[in-house]
Amino acid sequence: MILRGLAVLLICLNLGVAAWWALHEPPQPLAPPARDDGVGSLVLLGEAEAPPPPDAAELGAVPVPLPAEPSCLSLGPFGTPAELRAAMAALTPGVARIQFREVPATELRGYRVFLPAAGSREAALATARQLAAKGVRDYYVVTAGAQENTVSLGLFRDLGNANNRREELATLGFQAVLEPRTEDAAQWWIDIAAEPGFQWQPLLPRATGIEARPVACE
Structure with missing residues (x-):
């Protein structure tokens, strides 16, 4: 009898809860408080839009006024x-x-010392052999580009060193050219x-x- 009574009690409780949910109305959200005209409402930080980035005019704005002259x-x-x-x-x-x-x-990048272009590659190579015969070691024959068939005698950052190189070649009988190296x-x-x-x-x-x-x- 006790078990039967407990079962009847649980059934009644379930029926009561179901009836309460069926008849219950959810609470309506509270209306925002009235505010005076011209007064802005509060905005949550997460809802506020980030201010637009300053434009070029604002970045270049200068507080100092322009003088008359x-x-x-x-x-x-x-x-x-x-x-x-x-x-x-x-x-x-x-x-x-x-x-x-x-x-x-x-922009000045240094200085170049070289022997002017020969008429052909064979002529440039012949000049190189003459340099070698006089004991000159630091040189090479340019085989392509705007300086083709010239004989490069060195690239220098310092003008004094470039002049020394040119004078050294002059004492050996070679008329070297010194020119600045530039780039855009x-x-x-x-x-x-x-x-x-x-x-x-x-x-x-x-x-x-x-x-x-x-x-x-x-």
């Missing part, structure tokens, strides 16, 4: 992008207007507008070889 200068050359960025960062707070420009340039490169200049007498040098203490050229203010 500005002094405009072009500073350079800067040989690397890193040097350019450092100079721009140092100069920007003190000037009214600033921009940079890239210009093509020719890029340089950067910074154009600024500032107060007359603006002192830019203290702002660029590590910059070497930088000059200031007066330019027309546009």
